[in-house]
Amino acid sequence: MVKKFIKDNENHKKEKKQCEDLYMKLKKLRKNFIAPVDERIQESTNNSDFGSEDFKFSVFVRLIIGSRTKDSAVAKKIEYLKSKGLTINSILDHSQETLAYELKGVSFPNNKAKYLIKSAKIIKNNYNGIIPDTYKDLISLPGLGPRTANMFLHICYGKTEGIIVDSNIHRIANRLGLVKTETEKQTQKELEKIVPKTQWKDLYVNLLGFSQVFCSVKNPDCEKCPASDICDYTKKYRKIEF
Numbered sequence: 001m002v003k004k005f006i007k008d009n010e011n012h013k014k015e016k017k018q019c020e021d022l023y024m025k026l027k028k029l030r031k032n033f034i035a036p037v038d039e040r041i042q043e044s045t046n047n048s049d050f051g052s053e054d055f056k057f058s059v060f061v062r063l064i065i066g067s068r069t070k071d072s073a074v075a076k077k078i079e080y081l082k083s084k085g086l087t088i089n090s091i092l093d094h095s096q097e098t099l100a101y102e103l104k105g106v107s108f109p110n111n112k113a114k115y116l117i118k119s120a121k122i123i124k125n126n127y128n129g130i131i132p133d134t135y136k137d138l139i140s141l142p143g144l145g146p147r148t149a150n151m152f153l154h155i156c157y158g159k160t161e162g163i164i165v166d167s168n169i170h171r172i173a174n175r176l177g178l179v180k181t182e183t184e185k186q187t188q189k190e191l192e193k194i195v196p197k198t199q200w201k202d203l204y205v206n207l208l209g210f211s212q213v214f215c216s217v218k219n220p221d222c223e224k225c226p227a228s229d230i231c232d233y234t235k236k237y238r239k240i241e242f
């Protein structure tokens with residue numbers, strides 16, 4: 001029994017080390033190309049508004065209206081809302097119906113309008129208009145979930161309290177062989193076990209870049225992907241001729 005425990009423990013350590021090494025290789029390969037997410041980060045940091053409360057609120061709104069909506073539609077809607085002045089007070093000037101009307105074009109406009117108005121009220125009344133900077137407080141705001149709360153902390157406060165996992169990260173982490181999981185939640189848990197905390201901050205951007213440029217849901221472009229030599233998916237399903 002004790003022997004088995006020691007062996008399991010050793011195997012676990014070995015697996016962890018292999019996954020950690022794999023991630024470090026990916027990180028190096030990721031430096032060889034630029035993905036849309038890199039450009040978006042660059043645009044945000046170049047924004048003269050960066051770091052202001054209005055900037056943070058626009059990120060907050062983007063994360064809430066972004067669920068199950070294409071990036072391009074969200075970007076368009078944010079530009080539209082900004083052109084009319086996007087602040088906590090401008091959201092609170094709306095009724096749920098009028099805000100839902102303004103959100104036409106994104107999915108579930110009624111629910112998202114309800115979340116935005118409720119959250120804006122809480123931020124104004126309980127936090128003096130400053131969006132909180134802790135996971136615990138953010139997750140209590142209507143409309144934010146674990147992923148979006150972590151994303152907000154990462155973008156607006158440079159904090160990393162957990163690895164951000166969406167469907168893209170879940171898919172590519174499994175294809176690469178970093179994890180073997182069924183759900184996004186399990187993927188986050190497993191990645192947090194194998195990737196050192198010092199690397200959590202960049203993991204989302206690094207893996208999302210691979211996903212955006214090469215690793216689409218259907219027909220991943222393994223022939224061109226720099227990770228093809230170390231990816232489980234290519235070993236299992238593809239024969240690549242160079």
Ligand code: SF4
Pocket residue numbers: 172175176210214215216220221222223225226227228229231232233234
């Ligand atoms: S080699 Fe293919 S499956 Fe693996 S990460 Fe690249 S595109 Fe995705």
